Amino acid sequence: xxxxxxxxxxxxxxxxxxxxxxxxxxxxxxxxxxxxxxxxxxxxxxxxxxxxxxxxxxxxxxxxxxxxxxxxxxxxxxxxxxxxxxxxxxxxxxxxxxxxxxxxxxxxxxxxxxxxxxxxxxxxxxxxxxxxxxxxxxxxxxxxxxxxxxxxxxxxxxxxxxxxxxxxxxxxxxxxxxxxxxxxxxxxxxxxxxxxxxxxxxxxxxxxxxxxxxxxxxxxxxxxxxxxxxxxxxxxxxxxxxxxxxxxxxxxxxxxxxxxxxxxxxxxxxxxxxxxxxxxxxxxxxxxxxxxxxxxxxxxxxxxxxxxxxxxxxxxxxxxxxxxxxxxxxxxxxxxxxxxxxxxxxxxxxxxxxxxxxxxxxxxxxxxxxxxxxxxxxxxxxxxxxxxxxxxxxxxxxxxxxxxxxxxxxxxxxxxxxxxxxxxxxx
Ligand SMILES: Cc1ncc(COP(=O)(O)O)c(C=O)c1O
Numbered sequence: 001x002x003x004x005x006x007x008x009x010x011x012x013x014x015x016x017x018x019x020x021x022x023x024x025x026x027x028x029x030x031x032x033x034x035x036x037x038x039x040x041x042x043x044x045x046x047x048x049x050x051x052x053x054x055x056x057x058x059x060x061x062x063x064x065x066x067x068x069x070x071x072x073x074x075x076x077x078x079x080x081x082x083x084x085x086x087x088x089x090x091x092x093x094x095x096x097x098x099x100x101x102x103x104x105x106x107x108x109x110x111x112x113x114x115x116x117x118x119x120x121x122x123x124x125x126x127x128x129x130x131x132x133x134x135x136x137x138x139x140x141x142x143x144x145x146x147x148x149x150x151x152x153x154x155x156x157x158x159x160x161x162x163x164x165x166x167x168x169x170x171x172x173x174x175x176x177x178x179x180x181x182x183x184x185x186x187x188x189x190x191x192x193x194x195x196x197x198x199x200x201x202x203x204x205x206x207x208x209x210x211x212x213x214x215x216x217x218x219x220x221x222x223x224x225x226x227x228x229x230x231x232x233x234x235x236x237x238x239x240x241x242x243x244x245x246x247x248x249x250x251x252x253x254x255x256x257x258x259x260x261x262x263x264x265x266x267x268x269x270x271x272x273x274x275x276x277x278x279x280x281x282x283x284x285x286x287x288x289x290x291x292x293x294x295x296x297x298x299x300x301x302x303x304x305x306x307x308x309x310x311x312x313x314x315x316x317x318x319x320x321x322x323x324x325x326x327x328x329x330x331x332x333x334x335x336x337x338x339x340x341x342x343x344x345x346x347x348x349x350x351x352x353x354x355x356x357x358x359x360x361x362x363x364x365x366x367x368x369x370x371x372x373x374x375x376x377x378x379x380x381x382x383x384x385x386x387x388x389x390x391x392x393x394x395x396x397x398x399x400x401x402x403x404x405x406x407x408x409x410x411x412x413x414x415x416x417x418x419x420x421x422x423x424x425x426x427x
Contacts, residue, residue, distance in 0.1 A: 073102025348393025
């Protein structure tokens with residue numbers, strides 16, 4: 001017998017399908033019938049460089065097999081993170097080790113933040129489409145108030161009104177709004193918020209005294225202009241209580257190291273939050289081996305600067321190739337992405353173009369038809385529903401893979417879109 005809360009998750013977890021697919025990976029010669037996975041947010045472009053660096057430069061001597069400095073990361077790692085993030089996020093003030101709590105991935109940092117800043121049933125605002133609902137909801141039971149933008153560009157100043165409307169409406173329904181979770185650069189849209197818009201969001205949070213949590217996990221994967229502005233680089237004095245502003249970052253995306261499991265919360269002015277996290281940090285204790293390796297890597301300024309630059313060059317080239325392939329196959333996508341690992345493609349439109357007899361099919365039915373067809377053609381993508389998108393038949397396609405892999409994936413997507421799948425197939 002499981003607890004009711006565990007039972008309620010078993011059937012519905014959005015991760016179920018994803019982990020299943022990852023068991024059956026496509027390899028051109030060894031596993032030609034496997035899944036091509038362009039759905040998971042992994043960057044495969046720098047694997048060789050990362051491994052080479054590990055082998056040639058990282059010293060295991062001095063690594064610690066004890067509990068060392070405790071569950072929030074070693075002092076050495078937190079000092080390395082403070083220096084690294086001060087430089088790369090161009091923080092308004094140099095960060096200090098004591099302002100950082102290290103966790104085994106950004107997922108844990110976000111879950112901790114939700115748990116510590118909101119009580120069960122309280123809400124965070126998230127602009128659609130969004131990432132992170134599960135992290136807030138699954139165990140902390142913090143709810144999401146989805147901000148809908150309609151025809152308004154979610155990265156524009158006009159979008160601030162949409163956030164405020166959602167906040168006021170939630171409060172009118174008796175909900176306690178505790179914060180706004182921003183993803184910048186944005187997953188899945190691949191765009192950054194301008195300084196101007198970030199300042200306006202900070203002012204909104206100040207006006208309503210809610211927390212601003214900025215998930216900057218793709219912050220150093222900005223491969224085209226306009227450049228990235230971290231919330232930590234903004235002048236906050238006199239604008240907002242700085243204890244309301246927090247950033248999460250980790251190595252999964254910018255260092256192509258999802259499996260190393262290392263993230264952090266940076267909360268420069270909120271001692272209480274850091275103290276609260278320390279009480280539960282035993283559950284997000286980073287491995288001392290990862291701690292030791294990452295500290296050395298981040299201390300190596302020459303390596304990190306060159307690595308990050310090369311990663312961005314490769315991402316830019318991979319994006320261009322993906323955009324070309326999509327254009328060749330007449331698959332529309334949102335232009336303007338300049339950061340992160342994804343294109344946001346309108347497979348609904350592509351499907352309707354290929355199946356004019358389905359032109360009037362309802363948007364959700366189209367999305368489900370496409371998902372089913374993709375599954376049959378063994379290509380995995382994240383779809384609009386994963387992000388509560390206002391347009392469910394938008395799909396997120398990851399381009400941070402070797403060209404051969406991407407080509408195979410796009411060919412399968414095209415075939416799936418041609419196929420005459422219909423809802424009957426789903427039953
Ligand atoms: C926006 C965003 N935040 C957090 C995470 C989780 O990252 P981690 O691997 O550090 O747990 C992801 C992973 O896809 C992400 O896209």
